[in-house]
Amino acid sequence: MNKFIAKSExxxxxxxxxxxxxxxPVNILIIGSKGVGKKILAQNxxxxxxxxxxxxxxxxxxxxxxxxxxxxxxxxxNIEQVVNKKEFLxxxxxxxxxxxxxxxxxxxxxxxxxxxDIPPLQERxxxxxxxxxxxxxxxxxxxxxxxxxxxxxxxxxxxxVSLKKSIFKNSILKSLKDEDMYYSLEQFIxxxxxxxxxxxxxxxxFEVPLLKAAKKEFKSQLQMANKLQINRITLRKKLEQYSSxxxx
Amino acid sequence: xxxxxxxxxEHDLNPYLLFDSNGKVKSYNKxxxxxxxxxxxxxxxxxxxxxASLNFGFNHKYVSLKYNKQSYYAxxxxxxxxxxxxxxxxKVVSNSTHTIKDEKLKLVNIxxxxxxxxxxxxxxxxxxxxELYDISIPEVKVNINDFLLCLNECFTxxxxxxxxxxxxxxxxGEYEIINQKKCKIVALEFKSEQNLSFDKSTEKxxxxxxxxxxxxxxxxxxxxxxxxxxxx
Numbered sequence: 001m002n003k004f005i006a007k008s009e010x011x012x013x014x015x016x017x018x019x020x021x022x023x024x025p026v027n028i029l030i031i032g033s034k035g036v037g038k039k040i041l042a043q044n045x046x047x048x049x050x051x052x053x054x055x056x057x058x059x060x061x062x063x064x065x066x067x068x069x070x071x072x073x074x075x076x077x078n079i080e081q082v083v084n085k086k087e088f089l090x091x092x093x094x095x096x097x098x099x100x101x102x103x104x105x106x107x108x109x110x111x112x113x114x115x116x117d118i119p120p121l122q123e124r125x126x127x128x129x130x131x132x133x134x135x136x137x138x139x140x141x142x143x144x145x146x147x148x149x150x151x152x153x154x155x156x157x158x159x160x161v162s163l164k165k166s167i168f169k170n171s172i173l174k175s176l177k178d179e180d181m182y183y184s185l186e187q188f189i190x191x192x193x194x195x196x197x198x199x200x201x202x203x204x205x206f207e208v209p210l211l212k213a214a215k216k217e218f219k220s221q222l223q224m225a226n227k228l229q230i231n232r233i234t235l236r237k238k239l240e241q242y243s244s245x246x247x248x
Numbered sequence: 249x250x251x252x253x254x255x256x257x258e259h260d261l262n263p264y265l266l267f268d269s270n271g272k273v274k275s276y277n278k279x280x281x282x283x284x285x286x287x288x289x290x291x292x293x294x295x296x297x298x299x300a301s302l303n304f305g306f307n308h309k310y311v312s313l314k315y316n317k318q319s320y321y322a323x324x325x326x327x328x329x330x331x332x333x334x335x336x337x338x339k340v341v342s343n344s345t346h347t348i349k350d351e352k353l354k355l356v357n358i359x360x361x362x363x364x365x366x367x368x369x370x371x372x373x374x375x376x377x378x379e380l381y382d383i384s385i386p387e388v389k390v391n392i393n394d395f396l397l398c399l400n401e402c403f404t405x406x407x408x409x410x411x412x413x414x415x416x417x418x419x420x421g422e423y424e425i426i427n428q429k430k431c432k433i434v435a436l437e438f439k440s441e442q443n444l445s446f447d448k449s450t451e452k453x454x455x456x457x458x459x460x461x462x463x464x465x466x467x468x469x470x471x472x473x474x475x476x477x478x479x480x
Contacts, residue, residue, distance in 0.1 A: 010371065017367045024364075025354065026393045113396035114368050 004037055004044045005134075007126035014116055018045045021114045027089075027097045029079075031104055032118035035159030038100035041116065042075045045098050051075040054082045054099070061091045071095055080105055121159040131160060135167040145175040207238060208245050215246065263337045267293050269330060283337070286316035296335040300325045313337070317464055348426055348462050353389040353479065358434065361392065362416065365399035375406055378413040385418060385434055389479040394461035401457050402438055402472060405450070413439045424477040426462075431477040439471040 006015040021028055022045045030038040039051070054076045060066045068074075073096040080101040082088045085108045089097070104115065121128045132149050139145055151174060155166035176184070185205075192202060210228075218224045221239070225232040239246065257264050263280035265273055271293035276284070283292075301307035306326035313320040322338040359381060366377065406412050419433040446454075446467050454472075458465035463476040 013367060013371060017364060017371075020360065020364045020367075024356075024392055024396075026396060110397060113393045113400070114364065115400075116368060117371060119372070 002040045002043070004041045005127045005130050007130045008124035010119055011124055011127050014041065014118060015044070017114065017116060022046070024114075025096060026113040027099070027111055028114045028116065029104070029108075029112035030098065030100045030116045030118065031102070032100075033102055033120055033159060035161035035163070036118040036120060037160060038118060039075070039077055041118065042077075042098045042100055046073050046075055046096070049073045049075050049098070051077060053077055054079045054088070058082045058084075058088050061088070068092060068095070073098070076100070078102075079108070086111075120156070121163065122156050128156075128163075131163060132167065135164050136171070139168060139171040143172065143175065145171050147171045147174060204242070204245075208242050211238060211242060211246055261341070262339050264334065265289075265292060265296075265336075266332055266334045267296060268332060274332065279339075283315060283318070292335060293333075295323065296325050296333050299323060300327060300333060304328055316466060348479070350389070350427070352391045354392050355387045355389050356392055358385060358388050358390070358476075359383070359416070361390070361396055362399065362414075362436070365396055366403055369400045369403040370407060373407045375409055376411045378411070380413065380415040380417075382417045385416065386478070386480065388434065388476070390476065391461055394457070395463070395476070398454075398457040398461040398463060398465075398474070399436075401454055402436075402474060405444070405446075405454075405472065406438060406440065409440055409442065411441060413437075415439070418478070419475070426477050426479055429479075431479055434476050434478055436474040436476070437471060438473075441470070443469050444472070 004011070004015055004018075006012045018028075018041055028042075028045060030041055032038050043049075043051075050071060052074055055078065057068075057076060061068060068091070074092070076097055076099040078101065079085065079088075079099040080103055085105055089108060089111045099112070109115075121131070132152075132154065136147060136149060139147065147170070152167055152170040155162040188205070189202060192205075214224045214228060218227055221232060221235060225235045228235070258277045260277055261279060263283045264277045265280045266275045267289075268274050271290060273289055295313075299307060299309050299311075304327060306324060308322060308324050310322045311320070313323075319340040320337045321340050324336040324338070325333065326336075327333040415435075415437045417435055417437075419435050422433050423430045424433060425431070444467075451467060454465050454467075458474060461476075462479075463474050466473040466475070
């Protein structure tokens with residue numbers, strides 16, 4: 001079981017509340033956007049409980065294909081996706097439910113005496129730093145790559161999920177050697193050729209990253225042309241041709 | 249004979265008060281004495297004056313009044329001269345008995361529930377709370393789920409305030425008869441420095457939540473009081 005990272009003030013409070021309510025006979029609702037650690041916190045509250053996806057469990061309950069009454073406590077993920085939320089909870093009497101959701105559905109508000117609202121990672125700086133440290137260590141252990149956190153463009157759009165993805169992706173990309181690059185390009189081009197791409201189409205996959213990198217590195221088109229050793233008019237034409245992709 | 253009528257009034261279940269022309273109480277019965285714990289003399293005098301008949305005599309008026317736990321459905325105002333005015337309030341009496349099912353009650357430390365509700369409801373709030381707890385309060389049997397929901401609603405009211413005080417104490421001299429046993433009452437008094445305005449729907453929600461958790465709730469201009477019987 002993963003440990004809920006609680007380094008920031010709000011996370012420490014959340015973990016305390018979770019621990020306080022774990023022994024009480026009340027339902028607990030954990031609210032937060034994707035990747036904030038809802039499921040991990042739920043597992044910290046009920047470490048031995050079975051985990052069910054809410055929508056799947058709803059279908060099972062309606063079809064009566066499982067005997068849910070044998071459980072004393074369960075974790076239900078994504079309860080917001082259940083169609084008849086109130087009915088769904090009524091089908092779980094005498095069971096302690098710890099549910100996760102991305103928002104608070106009004107119709108089930110009264111069914112949960114304890115509600116834990118986890119803020120996004122962006123608002124929990126200490127937790128973010130700790131998670132970056134953990135993921136970088138994982139990268140180091142798996143791929144034997146040592147990367148500094150400053151060299152990584154982190155993505156927090158889906159909190160912990162996108163953070164981990166961005167760290168792994170960045171670390172692997174930054175550690176690519178020439179032969180890795182040739183190999184990955186070869187595989188990529190092979191797939192594109194099967195989709196009937198021609199030489200001109202494929203040229204874009206070399207030119208766009210080249211121009212993006214040059215734009216980052218050099219201050220003016222004159223400097224870019226000089227360093228890349230191509231004609232300024234050709235450069236301008238290329239920049240115009242790929243303008244939409246370069247902006248992205 | 250006069251003495252008999254006085255005794256009759258004294259033992260009446262409905263409150264009776266006699267005021268002089270300046271609003272001072274000249275006489276009152278036992279029930280009125282109890283009522284004066286919750287409402288000021290001035291307010292009752294105003295009630296009498298504003299509902300008195302135009303000429304000497306008696307005036308009945310059907311009203312809906314609530315002071316503390318007690319509701320009143322009518323008042324009688326009477327005066328025979330300019331020096332005295334009498335007020336009698338008619339209680340709403342219910343003979344329904346309230347029984348609490350024991351199987352849903354669990355023995356719990358009330359302060360841990362207060363802490364849990366406070367921390368989860370005010371997680372992202374900056375409300376400062378001055379806590380004054382009587383730690384001698386024993387573990388009490390409550391329906392944890394319903395009581396927590398009720399507490400959550402109470403804390404939510406103050407979520408955007410700056411500062412409140414929360415006093416938890418056992419009420420002296422007041423009891424509730426629950427399941428034929430005399431129970432002491434614990435009061436949770438949330439007090440704000442600013443005035444609180446409760447709309448009817450909020451009051452209704454809170455009253456329902458309190459009722460389901462076997463508690464009573466009282467609203468004042470700057471405070472909210474939750475009273476819970478101590479079932480051991």
